[in-house]
Amino acid sequence: MKLINRDTDYAVRALVYMARSPQQVCSAKALVDELRMPRAFSRRLLQVLSREGILKSSKGKGGGFRFRKLPAKIKLKDLVEIFQRDFKETRCIFKKKICPDIRTCPLRHKIQGIEKKVVDELAAVSIADLS
Amino acid sequence: MKLINRDTDYAVRALVYMARSPQQVCSAKALVDELRMPRAFSRRLLQVLSREGILKSSKGKGGGFRFRKLPAKIKLKDLVEIFQRDFKETRCIFKKKICPDIRTCPLRHKIQGIEKKVVDELAAVSIADLS
DNA sequence: CAATAAGATACAATAATAGTATCATTAAAG
DNA sequence: CTTTAATGATACTATTATTGTATCTTATTG
Ligand code: FES
Ligand code: FES
Numbered sequence: 249m250k251l252i253n254r255d256t257d258y259a260v261r262a263l264v265y266m267a268r269s270p271q272q273v274c275s276a277k278a279l280v281d282e283l284r285m286p287r288a289f290s291r292r293l294l295q296v297l298s299r300e301g302i303l304k305s306s307k308g309k310g311g312g313f314r315f316r317k318l319p320a321k322i323k324l325k326d327l328v329e330i331f332q333r334d335f336k337e338t339r340c341i342f343k344k345k346i347c348p349d350i351r352t353c354p355l356r357h358k359i360q361g362i363e364k365k366v367v368d369e370l371a372a373v374s375i376a377d378l379s
Numbered sequence: 380m381k382l383i384n385r386d387t388d389y390a391v392r393a394l395v396y397m398a399r400s401p402q403q404v405c406s407a408k409a410l411v412d413e414l415r416m417p418r419a420f421s422r423r424l425l426q427v428l429s430r431e432g433i434l435k436s437s438k439g440k441g442g443g444f445r446f447r448k449l450p451a452k453i454k455l456k457d458l459v460e461i462f463q464r465d466f467k468e469t470r471c472i473f474k475k476k477i478c479p480d481i482r483t484c485p486l487r488h489k490i491q492g493i494e495k496k497v498v499d500e501l502a503a504v505s506i507a508d509l510s
Numbered sequence: 511c512a513a514t515a516a517g518a519t520a521c522a523a524t525a526a527t528a529g530t531a532t533c534a535t536t537a538a539a540g
Numbered sequence: 541c542t543t544t545a546a547t548g549a550t551a552c553t554a555t556t557a558t559t560g561t562a563t564c565t566t567a568t569t570g
Contacts, residue, residue, distance in 0.1 A: 249382070249466060249467070249468050249494055249497065250381065250468070251380070251472050251490070252472045252473060253558085254558070254559065254560090257473050257474055260473065260477055261473070261475070261477055264477050275514090275515065275516090276515075276516075277515085286559085286560055286561075287560090287561075287562095288560070288561050288562065288563090289559085289560060289561080291515095291516075291517085292517095292518090292519095294516085295516070295517060295518080298516085298517095299517095305515090305516060305517090306515085306516085306567095306568080307514090307515060307516045307517085307566075307567045307568055307569095308513095308514065308515060308516080308567055308568025308569050309513065309514045309515070309568060309569045309570070310514080310515085310568085310569065310570095311514075311515050311516065311567085311568070311569085312515070312516085313516090324486075335380060336380070337380050337381070341382050341383045342383060342388050342391065342392070343388055344392065346391055346392055346395050346509050347509045348510075353509075354504055354508045354509070355455075355504050355508075355509070358500040358503070358504070359382070359500070361500075362493070362496060362497055362500060363380055365493060365496065366380065366493055369486075369489040369490070369492075369493060372489070373485055373486050373489070377485045377486075378477050378478045378484075378485070378486070379479075384527085385527070385528060385529090406545085406546065406547090407546080407547075408545090408546085417528085417529055417530080418529090418530080419529070419530050419531065419532095420528085420529060420530080422547075422548090423548095423549090423550095425547085426547070426548065426549080429547085429548095430548090436546095436547060436548090437536095437537080437546085437547085438535075438536040438537055438545095438546060438547045438548085439535095439536050439537025439538055439544095439545070439546055439547080440536095440537060440538040440539065440543095440544065440545045440546060441537085441538065441539090441545075441546075442536085442537070442538085442545075442546045442547065443546070443547085444547090
């Protein structure tokens with residue numbers, strides 16, 4: 249059961265690493281060196297986190313990324329929402345609906361319950377919890 | 380959140396169709412015609428279901444597939460187990476473990492709880508329920 | 511103005527998924 | 541006993557999704 253994709257995975261790793269010294273500026277290069285993260289990739293990743301308000305960036309010499317939100321306030325749910333837009337599957341789990349009536353489908357409300365639970369659990373874990 | 384793969388998907392469609400007249404013999408060809416299922420594919424699918432004890436097959440002219448188990452006894456869980464062997468993810472959801480200690484990881488037992496719930500729900504829905 | 515770091519976006523490689531083809535075997539019908 | 545209609549087994553190809561890379565532009569500092 250795949251809950252996490254590449255981007256979320258890397259993002260969490262990066263943020264957990266950064267959370268060890270939350271005040272410090274971290275450049276994309278630092279992630280390449282410290283974590284074994286693909287070079288051109290850490291760039292994009294931090295850019296997205298910055299755009300989405302998780303980090304703030306400063307350009308130029310000595311620049312880099314820093315937390316905008318506190319690590320304890322950054323939930324896995326937030327990251328999944330950023331990097332896995334289509335995470336919540338509102339449609340039927342089958343490609344072509346199978347049951348006679350989608351409103352009375354015995355599967356549908358169960359699946360929705362599960363999805364809600366997953367989201368709740370992801371909302372209950374923060375970057376700080378993993379550090 | 381992808382729970383179902385191609386094979387499970389087709390299998391459920393096929394079985395729900397067959398369950399409308401459970402006594403009748405159904406050939407691979409019938410599925411191609413009735414449901415819009417890829418030709419060479421319905422073959423393999425029914426073969427697997429037969430091998431796994433869901434259906435029984437008879438070769439030769441007038442042959443085909445019939446239920447070995449009652450539709451009400453065939454649970455989605457069974458099909459997922461047949462076609463998605465690696466469905467239950469026992470490892471960490473991240474490629475490289477992030478937390479300091481896997482035993483105390485706040486994520487791990489939550490995820491396991493979710494997976495159990497998913498399986499329970501899949502075990503509670505049968506082919507007959509969808510017919 | 512030179513050096514450093516982010517912003518933006520397009521590209522290529524790889525892996526997973528989906529679908530196809532083929533040959534062998536079995537059983538019934540005529 | 542030959543033809544026909546079906547499954548058994550397995551290998552192959554195409555398509556799509558994921559993953560990772562390259563490059564050019566813009567901003568900041570000293
Ligand atoms: S089978 Fe998907 S909504 Fe009923
Ligand atoms: S982060 Fe995966 S087990 Fe802790």
